[in-house]
Amino acid sequence: MSSSQKNWTARLRKSTLESMEPQDLLPDTQPAYVASWIYVFGVLTLASLIMLIATGLVLTLEGPAWWHGSSVGHFWNSMHLWSVELFFVFMVVHLWGKFWMAAWRGKRTATWVTGVIAFMASIVTALTGYLIQTNFDSQWIATEAKDGFNAMGIGAFFNTLNTGQAILLHVALLPLAVGIIVVWHILLVRRKGVVPPIDNDATLEGGAF
């Protein structure tokens, strides 16, 4: 192993900064086949995530109970709710679109897997959001969800009845996890490029790539 291969900094630089051109990261052209409405849902999912973070940050300004007694707070809670509803609609359409495009072709398996992980991490993040509504819905979800987590031994560590734990998970750890996975997913898309159309030649999908 050469000295540069042993050097962590050099290896990190090669696997990140040197793995793609500036044009890959911030492109001003796309392959000509990228011409379908299905491509819109990826960026809409990302836009919804940005709206979720923005509206969530507004809600953090006054605390989890603010929206019960304030019309302004209630509006921002509604914005947060509808952003998450849109986020999942767009994400599911994006996922199905990528399935029918067999978007894992061309050594893009990691892109698919990070997308699935982002989907699952988003579901857990959304659940903690429902747990911190501090209303009847959150009380009921907490008492029901605990049985599922307890049955798998998870409930001993993630107590859905502990609102404080759910708040901290929802506003700090889980959004950070989702953000990291999403950034990783996007970088993989930018590095590998948008998967080209499925060719008629079946040998091209037979595992050669």
Next chain:
Amino acid sequence: MVMKVDPSKKWTGPVRSYDIIKEGVIAVVVVGLLAAGLSLFFSSPDEPAVTLKSWAMTNPADFAQTATGELAGTTTSAGYGAPYNHAAKGPTLGPLKLQDWAGVRIPVDPAKSFVVEPLLMMNNVDATSSAESWKAATPDQQNKWATAYADALGKVDGATSIPDTKNEFGPVPTMVSSLLVMAKSGALDGALTTSDTPLPTNFTKPLLFLADSEGYFGDLASKQHLGGDQWGVMNETGSWPGQSWLWLFSLWYQIEPFKSSGNADTLVMTLMGLLTLCLALFPVFPFIRKIPYLIPIHRLIWKKWYARKL
């Protein structure tokens, strides 16, 4: 003639103009306007939280029966097992006892935590002396008193107390009546939430007690179509969309063998875990990875490309 495309190679074919930043900004504006429109038009649900006080005021008989059940050890919490107590081994997955193995990390003794300790905090001689009498008795004697009283209460519809004509209930009637008074005043909510710290963010104890109710908490949820057999996992109070992305999770609870299984939570959680793993591994499953070729929806997605109209 269709041009053969190697998906692993960097694209060197025709390109079109594209502005990723402009696209992103437009998308954020569109989603922002959509969310704002939906928020102004539909708002969001906010069914007020319930309390031990609202339970005691609305259905005092159910409260009394549940409190007696906590003393008799017959409620869900009393017989739950890990992570709250050692009363049961909990659900298992074959030889895997995941719930039990995780251990009692959130210790809750329902009789002690929900009834006895709050009564000892009351500024009432009858309440504290009845709790002291309970503490001084043997577990066997405690169980006899509480079981007898639970049976008696269960026979009289709507009763919150029963006279001890045969001297078989011990201090239990006084304890339950006193706890009901405490709950109606709102003091029990405070007692349970502040039992571990004066500035609480953990509502494990009051929520476990509420969830033991058979005639209040669950009824309210059923009226809001939140029950497990009502697709409650994905529903929201009122008519708002809830966690619709949990539809598959919710589906299993509606069908056999999960629906009637006492081990449904373990089975459903395990199944969903396996299905999630399968979803992640689509690219390597021989049959599934070929479905997009067999059902050519990609022909619609890339119809312009295939028709070479670009």
